Amino acid sequence: MSRAGVTGVDVDTESDRCALVRGDPDCRCAADLDQLTDQQLSARVTGMSRWYQRADPAVRGAAVRGIDELLRRMRVRGARTTVMCEVLRVAVLMRLLHLDRAAAGEAAALVHDHTTCAEHVGEPRLLGEAATLRAHHAAAFGDAQAALADAGTALAVLTDIERPRPGEDPAEWARLLSRSLNGLVLVLLTLDAHELADEVSRRAVRISAADGSAMDRAVHQINRTRLQLAWALRLERGGQDAAAGRRFAAAARTARSAERLWAASVDSAEPDAVAGHRCAILGAAPALRRPGPQHVDRLLSVLPDARFVHDRIVLTIALARCLLAGGRADEAVEVLRPMHVELTATAVEPALALSLHREFARAALRAGVDRPDALAAYAQALETELWALQEARLAALQGHREHHRLAREHGAVAAQAMQDPLTGLPNRRALDLTLEQVASGRAASCAVALIDLDRFKDVNDGGSHAVGDAVLREVASCLRGSLRAQDLVARYGGDEFVVVLPATSLPRARAVLQRAAAAVAALPAEAAAGVTMSVGVVAMRAGSRAADALALADAAMYRAKHAGGNAVVAGRGPDGMIPAPRRAPGG
Secondary structure (H helix, E strand, C coil): CCEECCCCCEECCHHHCCCCCCCCCCCCCCCCHHHCCHHHHHHHHHHHHHHHHHCCHHHCHHHHHHHHHHHHHHHHHCCCCHHHHHHHHHHHHHHHCCCCHHHHHHHHHHHHHHHHHHHHHCCHHHHHHHHHHHHHHHHHCCCHHHHHHHHHHHHHHHCCCCCCCCCCCHHHHHHHHHHHHHHHHHHHHHCCCHHHHHHHHHHHHHHHHHHCCHHHHHHHHHHHHHHHHHHHHHHHHCCCHHHHHHHHHHHHHHHHHHHHHHHHHCCCCCCCCCHHHCCHHHHHHHHHHCCCHHHHHHHHHHHHHCCCHHHHHHHHHHHHHHHHHCCCHHHHHHHHHHHHHHHHCCCCCHHHHHHHHHHHHHHHHHCCCCCCHHHHHHHHHHHHHHHHHHHHHHHHHHHHHHHHHHHHHHHHHHHHCCECCCCCCECHHHHHHHHHHHHCCCCCCEEEEEEEEECHHHHHHHCCHHHHHHHHHHHHHHHHHHCCCCCEEEEEECCEEEEEEECCCHHHHHHHHHHHHHHHHCCCHHHHCCCEEEEEEEEECCCCCHHHHHHHHHHHHHHHHHCCCCEEEECCCHHHCCCCCCCCCCC
16 A cells, blocks of 8 residues: 655655665665656655654754765756756755754755756746745745745745646646645744735645645645644734634644544554644644643653654643643743743744743743743833734735736746747747857857757648647757756747757767757657657857857758757868758748
């Protein structure tokens, strides 16, 4: 029977599971890379991420070493694909989930690489996820203004995605988008933006409801429980007790729903397991709804499993309230004290830290420890100021969101003039502008390649133009994914494409293009109808004519086609003579 991971990916075979998940001491994903499909690799990385979240700190290093070696091997290949974005995302989260400040520089570099990869792929969900990771990194390391700006960008991008792209599997689209939204929810919680987090969380739940697995939906409900509890504690600090009570009640209901979903998704070897005994936050929800001694044993049992600071704070507050309800004030103080000391020495989870310190003071009063009235008055004034700051932060987030949305709409109009409507690639106009930069000397020398698809005429003759269009889209997507981030691939016309490889020597360009040609040749026949590529590539010096470079590339491509196709030929004109183009572009 398959076992579902925390993000809802079903793991069905040993090849889909990282060695760490299987209990081995070291990750072997990098060594197995050449034998794994993208789907298997994604499943392994998801499993590794899940293992990392619950692993003992002493052994987490095995996952970090494994993901770093996997990244190194993938970078040697030079691919910038969706699966590369996924590996980078997990590598970033490993540095951020437990706030390893010693790895701040590594995390920043990985966040930058993820953004570059996402921009190369160009998929809106990945761009939104990149903004979320930037916001997460900025919030974790104290750059509140950058975190607000990037969270606003993520809000604008992710909440504007309405439906799958043509040909995209709706269930996979729903799983990935809801996961991206969930990541944004957690960042918004860190920024104390509960109202916006609630909006995003509700959308994630709706998207997942139709096609998501039970585990998918359980994860969303767990995060909604986190949201409701954090929101309730904030309302309490602001003196809004009735509103806080409603949030606590909603959190308890959501926790029960999450437990049922979790129970439906667990391994058959654990038929009686429920999420409250495995997830600390779900154990805290009913206890905060109605604190009492009946919850104490359960909370004590899950406290060691609370790996994240957010969950440990909420669980500690819940346990202290239950002890207070049972007349055990001294014990409540001692439960709160370690967390109080830890949070006094750090700047993590500032909003929840206030709730914990408030709880510690209240418990100390109940236990007979004096607390000066002046300090109480100061704390109330501080909370009033913080409430106003939170409202300003919420307004700033909304402003960043709308600014990015307007900028994106304006940019989309300009971008459409530079985009081929069929493939989504840059068009002839965009290509001309790029080559003009080189010809004028404003950009460095480059390599220029002209690609013609082999046997594409047979596709149109034997099928229809609709089939031909589908093949062109598939090839365009493959080219965009298999070339480097800095390379421009444009549709030149018909079944021809042009690639501009900046600051790249001719031998290096040929190697890059051979890898791309191999990727196209390996496309399934049902997707690309068996077409391959004939490629001619030439060097274009800064200050030389673009028309000359394209003519040379066309002549080299013609030689590749006459040699049987599916080849890359580097071209040079004899004695500086420029061969005439074989035909007009697109013919």
